[in-house]
Amino acid sequence: MAAQEVLESDLPSALTLLKNLQEQVMAVTAQVQALTKKVQAGAYPTEKGLSFLEVKDQLLLMYLMDLSHLILHKASGGSLQGHAAALRLVEIRTVLEKIRPLDQKLKYQIDKLVKTAVTGSLSENDPLRFKPHPSNMMSKLSSEDEEEDEAEEGQSEASGKKSVKGASKKYVPPRLVPVHYDETEAEREKKRLERAKKRALSSSVIRELKEQYSDAPEEIRDARHPHVTRQSQEDQHRVNYEESMMVRLSVSKREKGRRKRASVMSSQLHSLTHFSDISALTGGTPHLDEDQNPIKKRKKILKKGRKKKGFRRRR
Amino acid sequence: MNDTVTIQTGKFMTKRLFQQKTMVIDVFHPGKATVPETEIREKLTKIYKTTPDVIFVFGFRAHFGGSKTTGGMIYNSLDYKENEPKHRLARHNLYKKKKTSRKQEQNKERQGTAKANTGTGNSEKE
Numbered sequence: 032m033a034a035q036e037v038l039e040s041d042l043p044s045a046l047t048l049l050k051n052l053q054e055q056v057m058a059v060t061a062q063v064q065a066l067t068k069k070v071q072a073g074a075y076p077t078e079k080g081l082s083f084l085e086v087k088d089q090l091l092l093m094y095l096m097d098l099s100h101l102i103l104h105k106a107s108g109g110s111l112q113g114h115a116a117a118l119r120l121v122e123i124r125t126v127l128e129k130i131r132p133l134d135q136k137l138k139y140q141i142d143k144l145v146k147t148a149v150t151g152s153l154s155e156n157d158p159l160r161f162k163p164h165p166s167n168m169m170s171k172l173s174s175e176d177e178e179e180d181e182a183e184e185g186q187s188e189a190s191g192k193k194s195v196k197g198a199s200k201k202y203v204p205p206r207l208v209p210v211h212y213d214e215t216e217a218e219r220e221k222k223r224l225e226r227a228k229k230r231a232l233s234s235s236v237i238r239e240l241k242e243q244y245s246d247a248p249e250e251i252r253d254a255r256h257p258h259v260t261r262q263s264q265e266d267q268h269r270v271n272y273e274e275s276m277m278v279r280l281s282v283s284k285r286e287k288g289r290r291k292r293a294s295v296m297s298s299q300l301h302s303l304t305h306f307s308d309i310s311a312l313t314g315g316t317p318h319l320d321e322d323q324n325p326i327k328k329r330k331k332i333l334k335k336g337r338k339k340k341g342f343r344r345r346r
Numbered sequence: 347m348n349d350t351v352t353i354q355t356g357k358f359m360t361k362r363l364f365q366q367k368t369m370v371i372d373v374f375h376p377g378k379a380t381v382p383e384t385e386i387r388e389k390l391t392k393i394y395k396t397t398p399d400v401i402f403v404f405g406f407r408a409h410f411g412g413s414k415t416t417g418g419m420i421y422n423s424l425d426y427k428e429n430e431p432k433h434r435l436a437r438h439n440l441y442k443k444k445k446t447s448r449k450q451e452q453n454k455e456r457q458g459t460a461k462a463n464t465g466t467g468n469s470e471k472e
Contacts, residue, residue, distance in 0.1 A: 274357055274370045277418045279405045 083137070087130060094123045227311035233257075234307040255297060262293035351375045353389050355419075364429050367421045371403065376413040380406065383437075386417075394421060402434050 069075065081089075097116045104114065111117050143157075153159055231237065242249060254260075273280060282290075296302075310316060352374040360367050371390075375381050383403050391398045406417035420430070427435065435441035 273405075274416075274418075277368055277370075277405075277420075279407070 083130075083133065087127075087134075090123050090127055090130075094120065094127075097123070224311060227308075231307070231309040231311045234309055235302065236306055236309055237312070256302060259293045259297045262289060266290070351378065351381055351385070351389070353386070353393070355393075365423045366429065369419055369421075371417050371419050373406070373415045373417070374413060375415065378413075380408055380415055390419065390421075396421070399438060402430060402438070404434060 097120050101111060101114065101116050101120070104116070105111060147153060255263075269280060354372040354374070356370045356372065358367065358369040371386070373381055373386060383406070386403055386406075387398045387401050390401050390403075394401075400422045402420045402422070404418055404420075406415050408415045422429070427440065432441050432443070436443060
């Protein structure tokens with residue numbers, strides 16, 4: 032019969048397969064025993080934890096093993112209800128889901144590493160190519176005041192026309208490209224308006240309105256007028272400088288005026304009745320309080336040769 | 347109100363290169379006017395146990411409301427002359443500024459050079 036012939040032809044292959052199986056099982060048990068011995072001997076320390084990628088690998092492998100176990104179980108007619116492997120699967124699945132955002136964050140780095148490992152160098156538009164190369168800069172000892180700014184490509188080029196004179200130390204002024212100053216009256220007006228708006232926004236009227244309508248808890252602070260605090264900070268800075276440098280700095284007329292104004296402001300009840308001008312926000316003409324001085328347009332006349340080298344703070 | 351003068355010192359620094367010790371001095375003098383420098387120097391000699399001629403004080407300013415003054419002090423050991431500014435040495439009578447006017451000196455210089463020049467004998471510039 033056909034079945035018997037099939038059986039006869041299959042028999043030797045079945046025998047060899049069974050022998051192979053036996054050998055392989057013995058090899059696997061030997062390996063597993065060696066592994067457990069190693070683990071018990073502490074050859075794999077995990078106090079510092081496993082690396083993220085290792086964990087992912089292990090979890091995926093465990094998932095596959097449990098899955099295949101369950102398939103086998105189901106194929107031989109068992110039920111999956113409350114099977115220990117099913118619960119393990121669920122656990123592993125939740126962990127993998129939680130790991131996924133971390134994975135997203137690492138994606139860029141891992142991709143880049145893989146690419147560099149494959150190609151052997153950084154790619155064309157890699158931003159790491161733009162880091163500064165101090166070895167490309169010209170030394171200040173050999174040449175006179177040449178500062179190398181980093182160009183787009185990250186390669187610093189000597190701005191070619193400068194001459195390098197080592198021993199004679201001739202002063203070569205930096206070649207800066209002059210830019211045309213082109214601020215029209217309209218732009219100046221706009222700037223003034225913006226500044227007035229900013230000032231108006233921080234005035235007491237607007238601040239009180241904000242406090243009224245905001246949900247934040249009300250803060251009661253011992254705050255003084257902003258001019259006063261600014262002046263007191265400046266004074267403190269000046270005092271510190273004078274004491275540490277053991278010098279006395281001269282006070283210009285402008286400084287004296289500022290100080291006087293600040294002290295007067297803190298002593299009067301000025302802020303009770305005089306409010307700052309918020310016409311920049313409302314769009315009207317700047318109106319004046321009767322007692323106040325008219326609004327002056329300040330012209331900036333820079334004095335020649337402002338000294339006080341160490342002290343002058345940049346505004 | 348007690349009329350004593352109290353001295354406190356702060357920011358003490360020893361500068362070996364200049365052979366100096368510098369510090370900031372706070373003088374408390376409630377009920378009195380600003381204390382003269384000589385008095386302050388005397389008090390400091392008592393505190394630091396030296397002679398008053400090596401102590402140089404300067405820069406005393408009264409704080410608002412009176413009764414406190416702050417200034418600096420330099421306390422030298424021997425070779426101080428080259429390190430002190432001349433106006434402070436003058437306060438100790440160790441340096442005298444010459445009193446001739448600048449204009450007169452420049453005239454003298456011009457006379458000297460005009461005589462040295464041989465030639466047409468142009469008179470001095472006015």
